[in-house]
Amino acid sequence: MEKSEEKIINQLTSEFNLRPEQVTNTVKLIDDGNTIPFIARYRKEATGSLSDEILRDFYDRLSYLRNLEDKKEEILRLIDEQENLTVEIAKSIENAVTLSELEDIYRPFRPKRRTRATIAKEKGLAPLAEIILAQNPNDNIESISLDFIDAEKDVESSEDAMAGAMDIIAEEISDNPEYRKDIRQKTIDFGLLVSKASTEDDSVYRLYYDFAEPIKKLANHRLLAINRGEKEGFLSVKIDIDEEKITNYLFRRLTPKHESPSTKYVKLAAEDSYKRLIAPSISTEIRNMLTENAEEASIKVFNQNLSGLLLQPPIKDKIVMGFDPGYRTGCKVAVVDETGKVLDTNVVYCTLPNHDKDKAKKILTDMILGNNVNLISIGNGTASKESEIFISDLLKEIDREVFYIMTNEAGASVYSASKLATEEFPQYDVALRSAVSIARRVQDPLAELVKIDPKSIGVGQYQHDMNQKRLGEALGGVVENCVNSVGVDLNTASPSLLAYVAGINKTVSKNIITYREENGKFNTRKELLKVPKLGAKAFEQCAGFLRITDGDNVLDNTSVHPESYKAAAQLLKHMGYTEQDVQDGTVADLKQRLSKENTHKLAGELGIGEITLKDIADSIIKKGRDPREELPQPVLRSDILSMEDLKPDMVLTGTVRNVIDFGAFVDIGVHQDGLVHISQICDRYIKHPTDVLSVGDVVKVRVLEVDVPKKRISLTMKEV
Incomplete structure (x- = not known):
């Protein structure tokens, strides 16, 4: 086991181009139950x-x-139990670098129907x-095959014997891991x-x-569409x-340079093996890959x-009217x-010709x-135009002076139901x-x-066609990263927001809300230790990402971790x-x-690392600051253009709504998003938008x- 772990450390060191101690330390931090946000923020040294x-x-690669x-251990054990394990097979298993290689090696020994x-x-x-x-x-x-005729075993003729023998050869060819590996690669290449x-x-x-x-040139979005x-x-x-390319490869591997009466049967078996056994499974494997x-x-x-969507800058200090469009x-x-806080609600009818718009x-x-509304947020779904x-x-x-903004309403109906x-x-x-x-929003x-x-x-794109478990895990990680990078106000955050803070699950987030309702606002981060099921480890993971704006300790409103107070x-x-x-914000020249x-x-005198020292200084300077505020503010509008108003060479300001493999869709205020093709994004070559x-x-x-x-x-960002 120690040898395997050492091998994994070496491989990760090579693949991620890291120093061995970086890899060893990171693996230990993960194995000790630390969350990714905590490791990224507070274990930089x-x-x-x-x-x-x-x-x-x-983490995924580990x-x-x-x-x-x-x-590998399981396959070694299974083959050994069959008494088929040889030094060569054990070496092949040891050298395998993918699960598909292991499956190829194990194929001949797998119990078959x-x-x-x-x-x-x-x-x-x-x-x-x-x-x-x-x-x-x-x-x-042909003469030798006559010796295998056995009516009791349903081998009635030389032809029956030859056919059965070639079935055996075909399966042996199909089970050969080296042949399968080469054929798989040739299929990918050609x-x-x-x-x-x-x-x-x-x-x-x-x-x-x-x-x-060609498989090698196939774009991901085309494959998913197909x-x-x-x-x-x-x-x-x-x-x-080209089947001939594959069968010729098999002939070269299977037949000797000298001609033999048996060679034609080996070739027939090879052709059958490829068409009937290898090609279908290789095709499935490649399509799955x-x-x-x-x-x-x-x-x-x-x-x-x-x-990008989650980290859009908040529009603060505005009274907002939410407008969810509809027809009937x-x-x-x-x-x-x-x-x-909700001040007022109503339903109006203004989108159909027969509606009383006045x-x-x-x-x-x-x-x-009546409510001093500053901004109207219009959902971009049905009837939004x-x-x-x-x-x-x-x-x-x-x-x-009132502005409006078009807002991505995706998921609003899911939330509202x-x-x-x-409960809210x-x-x-x-x-x-x-x-x-x-x-x-x-x-x-x-x-x-x-x-x-x-x-x-x-x-x-195509999210409903994907492995939903894998997609859910990946997107959950993104939300977790975003929530923790911004920080969460401990005294105002909802259970949903708290549940994404490192070290806090849904149960603990509800317990925090219950504690807050029963005891009033938190005055210090240390009070979190009084919350049921929030122990020392969870506190270590979450404390630095939670903020108390007017608490007893000014550092509780920074990203400085309590361990560094x-x-x-x-x-x-x-x-x-x-x-x-x-507290007064007069430390701007600290850096x-x-x-x-x-x-x-x-840093040595303070008992911390040099990176942590600089992070503490940054955090103190940025006390209470929302990192999203440094980003460009959303585009607010008071008037509308129509598609008919657009003319070539008009320059407009827009908001990127979606980025896909072949470009980006940009909202330019005409209800219909425009496409900036990948070739029109910038002058230099880019792999992806x-x-x-x-x-x-x-x-x-x-x-x-x-x-x-x-x-x-069609839009361009070049020379604008």
């Missing part, structure tokens, strides 16, 4: 400042390699198969993924009705390769998009104050003026809860969106500051003063082309 993204990849080593080969062996034809494979030039194989229409009906998959592309088309019955899909790789790539894009059932309206204007005007036009016209008639929403707003129906959610996107299953937020106090004293200076110090020596863009980015774009009938807008 040990890890060498690895980011949370790298740490999550590291799990895979450990699973691989466990599988009755196959044509096992039936032939039961008939005593294995010796004949060995003679054929030996390909002795002096053998008269094969095509081919899709054909399996219906005459038109569909969104028409591009793939007669499609073929998979979905096949699943929905519009496409038939296969992997195509391609799908897994495409899903992982899509999950990464989804992760980055979700992170009307538009649901909710006004919330600066803290998110009445709707009167209701909304009264709500806006009509709603935006109506709101834009209304704002021109109101003697008050949830148990959580029912028992007095409102499902529709009005959606309006509240749409209003709160602009006040604090992170706090509101954590209430929704990340898979329902809809900023990815003593060092922080000594640092302030050494630099000539008091805690009151921190400048620190730059004149021998930080290595000072996420190299440059994230959801929520505010960007300048120039109109390239507008197709009103097809509702398509």
